[in-house]
Amino acid sequence: MEMLQQGADTLDAVIAGVNIVELDPNDTSVGYGGLPNEDGVPELDSCVTHGPTRRCGAVGAIRGIKTPSKIAKLVMDHTTHVMIVGEGATRFAKAYGYKEEDLLTEKSRLAWLVWKQSLRSPSAFNNWISMDQNLTAENVPLKRLKEAFPDVDENTLAWAWDKAIHPTYGTINCLSLNEKGEMSGVTTTSGLAWKIPGRVGDSPIIGAGLFLDQDVGGAGSTGVGEENIRIAGGHTVVENMRHGMHPKDAVMDALKRVSRNYNDDKSKLAKLDIQFYALRKDGEHAAGSLWSGAKTPVQYSVNDGGDSRHEPCVFLYRRG
Ligand code: ASP
Numbered sequence: 001m002e003m004l005q006q007g008a009d010t011l012d013a014v015i016a017g018v019n020i021v022e023l024d025p026n027d028t029s030v031g032y033g034g035l036p037n038e039d040g041v042p043e044l045d046s047c048v049t050h051g052p053t054r055r056c057g058a059v060g061a062i063r064g065i066k067t068p069s070k071i072a073k074l075v076m077d078h079t080t081h082v083m084i085v086g087e088g089a090t091r092f093a094k095a096y097g098y099k100e101e102d103l104l105t106e107k108s109r110l111a112w113l114v115w116k117q118s119l120r121s122p123s124a125f126n127n128w129i130s131m132d133q134n135l136t137a138e139n140v141p142l143k144r145l146k147e148a149f150p151d152v153d154e155n156t157l158a159w160a161w162d163k164a165i166h167p168t169y170g171t172i173n174c175l176s177l178n179e180k181g182e183m184s185g186v187t188t189t190s191g192l193a194w195k196i197p198g199r200v201g202d203s204p205i206i207g208a209g210l211f212l213d214q215d216v217g218g219a220g221s222t223g224v225g226e227e228n229i230r231i232a233g234g235h236t237v238v239e240n241m242r243h244g245m246h247p248k249d250a251v252m253d254a255l256k257r258v259s260r261n262y263n264d265d266k267s268k269l270a271k272l273d274i275q276f277y278a279l280r281k282d283g284e285h286a287a288g289s290l291w292s293g294a295k296t297p298v299q300y301s302v303n304d305g306g307d308s309r310h311e312p313c314v315f316l317y318r319r320g
Contacts (some may be wrong), residue, residue, distance in 0.1 A: 001303045005305070019070070031044060035111055036193070037194065040104065045061065046186065049187075051182075055076050063087075063089050066103060086162060087296055125167050145161065173209065213238055216238050219233070219278045221275060223290070233274050259290070289316075
């Protein structure tokens with residue numbers, strides 16, 4: 001917001017915003033320190049859209065680069081392509097002077113090792129089954145974990161076990177609008193923890209994890225990326241706004257489409273979480289979550305020139 005108030009470009013401002021979290025080793029859902037894939041290697045996804053020039057760029061499953069959002073912008077600015085993935089994305093970043101680094105922190109490495117241990121448990125998270133199969137929670141096998149990791153405290157082990165059996169989804173979608181009415185957006189993530197190497201979620205996909213049309217507004221998503229891809233959520237929300245829906249109705253309609261893909265079967269939907277965020281060109285905004293929070297509302301962050309604040313998401317189903 002400080003950058004926007006000083007007249008910076010709307011895309012530079014949102015990228016600078018998400019860079020703070022991408023570079024934070026303690027955040028395990030985005031950038032450096034993000035939880036890794038099955039092989040213990042973090043792979044990051046990001047895309048950007050610059051409203052005024054109507055251009056976009058993306059990287060998928062990029063390794064070794066802490067700030068994938070900046071590389072997505074480089075793809076947009078310096079190539080004829082929209083998306084570069086995998087090894088090619090890392091090589092592209094290095095061509096522009098970025099250093100390849102180990103993105104695994106001690107914390108994310110521990111969580112990965114605990115996930116490996118969890119595979120011996122019948123309730124373990126496993127990528128090689130369909131979403132229809134049931135996962136059941138199990139008490140933390142603290143005794144066994146303490147023997148395996150004697151130097152790690154109980155709270156950290158409990159955290160790591162929770163991540164092992166409920167792999168984290170965590171992403172940032174950040175949308176901006178300045179006084180001139182210019183808009184931009186970025187989405188960045190380390191994706192689904194313990195994913196099969198090469199898995200790409202919705203976050204780098206223009207039309208899913210992010211879509212923005214300078215004439216209408218922007219939208220993005222967090223949560224189970226596969227569900228978003230199935231309904232092209234970002235694009236759906238923006239098109240809904242184009243046809244006159246308020247951002248609240250636009251995100252609710254996207255949530256209903258996710259639900260419809262499961263015939264509105266709440267017992268199946270209970271295993272998913274997904275959110276959509278929408279910012280209209282006139283500054284109206286909303287966010288919607290498939291499920292309400294169990295105790296506190298699911299929230300999104302807003303700054304419209306003053307202090308940052310949280311606002312509650314609308315939701316389709318009540319949890320708990
Ligand atoms: N949507 C991201 C993905 O599926 C994860 C997330 O939002 O947490 O990769």
